[in-house]
Amino acid sequence: MLTSDHWIATPGGRLFARSWTPEGSQANPTIVLFHDSLGCVELWREFPAALAGTVGHRVVAYDRLGFGRSDPRQGPLAMGFMDEEARESVPALVAALGLDRIVPFGHSVGGAMAVSTAARLPERCAAVVTVAAQAFVEDRTREGLQAAKRAFAEPGQVERLARYHGDKARWVLDTWIDTWLSPEFKDWTLDANLARVGCPVLAIHGDRDEYGSVRHPERIAALARGASRMRIIEACGHVPHREAPEAVLGAVADFLTSAVPEI
Template sequence: MPAISVRDAWIRSDRGRLFARRWNPAPRNDRAAVVLLHDSLGCVETWRDFPARLASASGREVVAYDRLGFGRSDPHPDRLGFDFVHDEARTGLRCLRDQLGLERFVAFGHSVGGGMAIAAAAQSGADCIALITESAQAFVEDRTREGIRAARQAFAGTDRLERLARYHGDKAAWVLGAWIDTWLAPEFAGWNLDADLRAVRCPALVLHGDRDEYGSARHPQRIAGGVAGPADTHLLPDCGHVPHRERAEGVLDLVARWLDRLPPETDDARNRLSDSTT
């Protein structure tokens, strides 16, 4: 495995600082970086060794960051709004790209981060050269809400909140509440990404476990069927909600091979994609 350089960065935003980490397999790398968007209880650290392994397997820089209120980033000043998926794509991710100089990027999101990756691809046009979703939710499904209710019970009266605090510190209760309260709110029940999917014209790789406790196969079907660009779907056998841990080798191989098959990253190719959106 080639040596991977690792660098940390702090990103300024209007609401506070965001923590980011970069894994680069080469001193100079002109290929579009893969930007990781974490799940509802996640942060940079919960990706574990996956970013380094992905950088090695793909030959691309990999960047992950803690959303506001998560991990090492500053506390969130308020409750999470019901537009938080779209808001993240146009605020936190935008700040990250601007300050790290990530003009072109691959959006790779896990769980709700997958929804944010879809929103980012829809908003960014030709700058987003590819979309990868893993266990993403495209709408509010009864199965998703049932899984969250079960998790709420599991957190009650146990040391799980203390374990969550290992990653989020004294923000852990806010992180848990933001997940549960938002997804179970009646006002959020009609949320979906249908309009965003229609605006995604870059290639998409859609990964989902066949035993995902937070979403059925209807989600990858809706994502792959809804995007305007080409989509490859993989329903991973005997796999739950976190394929990059449960099936790490298989996911790394799938992603690296798929990235290698992307069209050349040239100005002409980007211009053709941009023209196709007008």
């Protein structure tokens, strides 16, 4: 397995990315990982290497601006920040790394960014995978955020985030909570972008996800125009790729083999 690090220039600053390329891998498609609201490349841990080894294709993960090793970002996120990611960061990433066909693969809010990428760049996207993604804001989403807000108020919690985000940790935390709990965001949905996705979609979700019920993968699978399926993992919370990695790897491998001609 070849692992390499990359720095990518974008209009807003530099992005840090890492790629995992198994020996003898095919050139297309490359799986691009979009992290969650508190995530970064390092917090994917062993999963990207395991995914690359399982499917036999290159995997790329990157830190969004303001996260991990990427450059800081100032101020709150705009309401359309998920579309902004697909519009600005993803084109810079694919150009810098020479990616042709990709499979956007996103966890939590990263799942919405993966869908936005497929909606904006249909010619590049062979398929989409979402894991614990939100398709709208439901009561469980807001309740989970309120619980997280209380938990992160405890001493030492921000310092834990700082191990991955450095001086950006407080911005990372406040941006996540303030955006999702804002009155302006309560009516947000992924519906419009889902309706523009024509490639196959796999929506993976844990049945005990504290930030969203199974209505989310049901909605994702129902509204995307391409051949779609969902996989509900039992006794699993919001991080299926860490809580049930073998189930996630198996579901993704089966999906890509059956749904993507290049695989």
